[in-house]
Amino acid sequence: MGYDTSIGEEQNRVDKVIEEINIKEEQLYEKAGGLKESIIDLRKNFWEDVTVNLDEPDDVIETQASIKQQAELLMERERFHGEIGKELKTLNRLKDSPYFGRIDFTEKPGHENEPIYIGIASLMDQAEEDFLIYDWRAPISSLYYDFPPGEAYYHTMDNTISGEISLKRQFIIRQGQIKGMFDTGVTIGDKLLQAALGNNASTTMKSIVATIQKEQNKIIRNEHSNLLVVQGVAGSGKTSAVLQRIAYLLYRFRGSLNSENLLLFSPNPLFSSYIQNVLPELGEANISQTIFLDFLRKGIEKEITIESPFEQMEFTLTCKDAAELEIRRNNMKLKSSLKYKDILDDYISSLLIQGLCFRNITLHNQVLISKESISEYFYSLDNSFAIPNRLELVAKWLLKELRIHQQKEKNKDWVMEKVELLEKEDFLQAYYQNQQVDEDDFSLEEDILRAEVVKRQFAPIRKLVRKFAFVNTLATYRHLFISWKPSPVPNHWEVISRLTVEAISTKYLSWEDATPYRYFRGKLLGDVSNRAIRHLFIDEAQDYTPFQYAYIKDSFPYTRMTLLGDINQAIYTYASDENPLAPDLVNENHERITLTKSYRSTKEIVEFTKGFAPDGEIIEPFERAGERPKVIKIDNHKLLPNTITESIQSLQEKDFETIAIICKTTEESKRLYGLLKDNIPIKQLHEETYSFEKGILILPVYLAKGIEFDAVIIPDASNKHYNQESDRTLFYTACTRAMHSLTMITENHLCSFIEEASTKTYELE
Numbered sequence: 190m191g192y193d194t195s196i197g198e199e200q201n202r203v204d205k206v207i208e209e210i211n212i213k214e215e216q217l218y219e220k221a222g223g224l225k226e227s228i229i230d231l232r233k234n235f236w237e238d239v240t241v242n243l244d245e246p247d248d249v250i251e252t253q254a255s256i257k258q259q260a261e262l263l264m265e266r267e268r269f270h271g272e273i274g275k276e277l278k279t280l281n282r283l284k285d286s287p288y289f290g291r292i293d294f295t296e297k298p299g300h301e302n303e304p305i306y307i308g309i310a311s312l313m314d315q316a317e318e319d320f321l322i323y324d325w326r327a328p329i330s331s332l333y334y335d336f337p338p339g340e341a342y343y344h345t346m347d348n349t350i351s352g353e354i355s356l357k358r359q360f361i362i363r364q365g366q367i368k369g370m371f372d373t374g375v376t377i378g379d380k381l382l383q384a385a386l387g388n389n390a391s392t393t394m395k396s397i398v399a400t401i402q403k404e405q406n407k408i409i410r411n412e413h414s415n416l417l418v419v420q421g422v423a424g425s426g427k428t429s430a431v432l433q434r435i436a437y438l439l440y441r442f443r444g445s446l447n448s449e450n451l452l453l454f455s456p457n458p459l460f461s462s463y464i465q466n467v468l469p470e471l472g473e474a475n476i477s478q479t480i481f482l483d484f485l486r487k488g489i490e491k492e493i494t495i496e497s498p499f500e501q502m503e504f505t506l507t508c509k510d511a512a513e514l515e516i517r518r519n520n521m522k523l524k525s526s527l528k529y530k531d532i533l534d535d536y537i538s539s540l541l542i543q544g545l546c547f548r549n550i551t552l553h554n555q556v557l558i559s560k561e562s563i564s565e566y567f568y569s570l571d572n573s574f575a576i577p578n579r580l581e582l583v584a585k586w587l588l589k590e591l592r593i594h595q596q597k598e599k600n601k602d603w604v605m606e607k608v609e610l611l612e613k614e615d616f617l618q619a620y621y622q623n624q625q626v627d628e629d630d631f632s633l634e635e636d637i638l639r640a641e642v643v644k645r646q647f648a649p650i651r652k653l654v655r656k657f658a659f660v661n662t663l664a665t666y667r668h669l670f671i672s673w674k675p676s677p678v679p680n681h682w683e684v685i686s687r688l689t690v691e692a693i694s695t696k697y698l699s700w701e702d703a704t705p706y707r708y709f710r711g712k713l714l715g716d717v718s719n720r721a722i723r724h725l726f727i728d729e730a731q732d733y734t735p736f737q738y739a740y741i742k743d744s745f746p747y748t749r750m751t752l753l754g755d756i757n758q759a760i761y762t763y764a765s766d767e768n769p770l771a772p773d774l775v776n777e778n779h780e781r782i783t784l785t786k787s788y789r790s791t792k793e794i795v796e797f798t799k800g801f802a803p804d805g806e807i808i809e810p811f812e813r814a815g816e817r818p819k820v821i822k823i824d825n826h827k828l829l830p831n832t833i834t835e836s837i838q839s840l841q842e843k844d845f846e847t848i849a850i851i852c853k854t855t856e857e858s859k860r861l862y863g864l865l866k867d868n869i870p871i872k873q874l875h876e877e878t879y880s881f882e883k884g885i886l887i888l889p890v891y892l893a894k895g896i897e898f899d900a901v902i903i904p905d906a907s908n909k910h911y912n913q914e915s916d917r918t919l920f921y922t923a924c925t926r927a928m929h930s931l932t933m934i935t936e937n938h939l940c941s942f943i944e945e946a947s948t949k950t951y952e953l954e
């Protein structure tokens with residue numbers, strides 16, 4: 190029998206739990222206070238408590254040990270202080286809302302029926318015997334997510350425990366008061382989910398712990414897959430699930446895994462800030478996030494300009510010159526492919542014998558060591574050694590040569606000029622560093638100062654040599670298109686070569702060349718694989734080309750990966766029609782989870798977008814009602830600003846707070862912004878926008894990836910604007926950003942995608 194308690198009794202329990210929390214909090218404050226004083230004391234008296242004696246070697250060792258011991262003590266206390274702070278924060282959160290779920294579970298056979306309350310963290314009673322609250326990530330809590338009332342089981346580390354759930358209850362508790370309580374039936378009762386999804390959009394993503402769905406729970410709790418691939422339709426909770434997964438892994442492997450071991454690749458800076466609250470809300474530290482462009486940038490010379498994926502997209506969507514576009518597309522297609530990786534590998538092998546380009550080593554524009562002599566030295570070394578190993582030997586040789594040059598330079602005139610420019614402190618430092626100087630011997634003094642000046646001039650050169658800066662990787666890459674012929678020669682190789690050489694000559698890398706170049710550079714200079722990152726999460730994985738994905742795998746060979754994406758939203762299809770989510774491309778061992786239910790948008794919006802989604806038949810809407818999407822036809826483009834303004838007014842009357850005008854390109858978004866900005870308070874979002882406020886926003890679709898808004902207006906849904914098959918995923922992505930309302934405006938003809946949707950699924954005005 191379950192404890193079918195009434196709301197009054199449940200509130201009593203909440204009050205009691207809060208009392209316990211208060212007591213715990215008090216105790217922690219006391220501990221923290223005492224600890225803080227002891228840390229301050231320790232810091233103050235650090236040197237007094239250390240035995241310092243440097244007379245004999247043994248004493249030195251003892252002194253070192255004593256310092257180390259004292260430092261460790263301090264660090265340990267500080268760490269403990271940090272942990273208390275974290276615990277206090279969690280208690281504070283629990284005080285507001287101690288839990289969101291309860292299940293009454295009877296373990297078979299003949300066990301007692303036990304109510305289990307689930308919240309964002311565990312809490313024990315004062316005797317440390319019973320759990321007042323179970324962490325949502327505890328093994329037993331999975332019952333709440335995986336089963337309706339009835340037979341159920343969960344896995345512990347080494348066992349499976351079966352039993353029966355007699356009650357399943359959801360709570361909404363705010364400021365310690367129960368605001369809602371629902372007993373759920375056979376389906377996880379989604380009153381709570383209904384309520385959560387019906388809310389207005391927020392400018393930062395929220396955690397979904399209270400309403401995780403069974404399929405999402407599989408993603409969150411997956412522990413054994415080295416590669417987990419999630420294909421989930423728009424709004425199916427991929428991003429939400431991956432963030433809860435991170436929190437789960439940090440909890441499950443606490444002690445051996447921390448936030449520095451995890452890395453998330455996100456689609457744009459706006460998205461990064463959009464999700465930044467979720468982990469702290471769950472009491473976990475944020476993990477590192479980066480956009481792929483920034484990740485590449487770190488390994489490419491600073492003086493090279495790299496095109497961003499958005500610039501590439503903007504070019505493709507706005508280029509009016511068909512021939513130029515064709516060449517560029519061919520370039521993208523080749524350089525996105527694994528075939529191109531093979532070409533690079535062949536070229537790299539050929540460089541073992543000849544062709545590597547070097548740079549002169551110069552001082553004040555005078556060549557000290559010429560590139561020809563570096564090349565000669567390099568190619569005199571045993572060619573069975575890998576290139577990076579040979580470069581290591583070249584660097585050693587160069588450093589030795591530089592020492593000889595340094596000696597020679599010392600007596601030149603320019604050195605004396607620089608000596609005179611030395612600052613007083615530098616002067617003294619150089620002078621006294623050399624203690625055996627005879628103070629009356631001026632020639633020795635000059636010698637020391639000259640040596641100091643030359644050493645300083647050579648220091649940056651030596652540093653660059655250690656970094657192999659004497660190898661000109663960009664020129665070597667360029668030569669691939671000038672003096673080398675791949676075999677077999679790929680289609681359009683000649684025009685592709687011309688295009689690439691032209692760009693590289695101005696130190697510009699197109700987005701399609703950025704990853705291949707980074708890969709190439711790594712192979713020449715010797716990339717060390719990243720061992721610190723134990724889990725890598727790639728959101729919007731469908732937007733990575735096969736080459737990029739192969740490069741990522743190469744860079745993180747020991748890392749577990751979770752790829753999340755949606756083939757329907759593959760907006761870079763013009764560059765590559767293969768993507769890393771496609772089953773035939775992921776040929777290594779992996780586990781695949783498919784999410785088909787869409788939670789973000791109302792049923793009406795999902796029914797409409799399903800009509801033209803590339804893989805539409807599998808999309809299921811969540812039962813949340815709203816108005817049908819609206820298509821407004823105008824006869825003249827001059828009416829557009831007014832039509833948009835009127836739509837916004839009517840949306841605001843319905844209390845929608847975040848209204849996004851989603852354009853196809855930045856060009857369109859700039860133009861429209863110009864037309865609207867004097868009439869309505871509107872914010873334009875661009876590639877460098879890092880956060881946004883509620884209100885009226887205008888942005889291109891590729892920056893809206895992963896984000897959602899109360900209402901979306903598509904200002905030009907005509908067949909002139911969305912006219913290519915490759916526009917389908919763009920249009921689908923734009924429409925699926927809407928939670929509650931979708932409006933499309935078109936002059937003349939509707940785009941073919943709308944026409945593919947059943948006319949019953951939208952309203953035509």
Ligand SMILES: Nc1ncnc2c1ncn2[C@@H]1O[C@H](COP(=O)(O)OP(=O)(O)OP(=O)(O)O)[C@@H](O)[C@H]1O
Binds near residue numbers: 424897
């Ligand atoms: N189990 C859930 N409980 C509550 N809300 C949920 C749940 N799953 C998804 N949502 C909500 O649905 C919306 C979409 O989720 P999310 O952004 O994670 O989906 P996605 O699959 O990454 O979408 P897209 O691919 O379209 O960017 C969010 O508002 C999220 O909070």
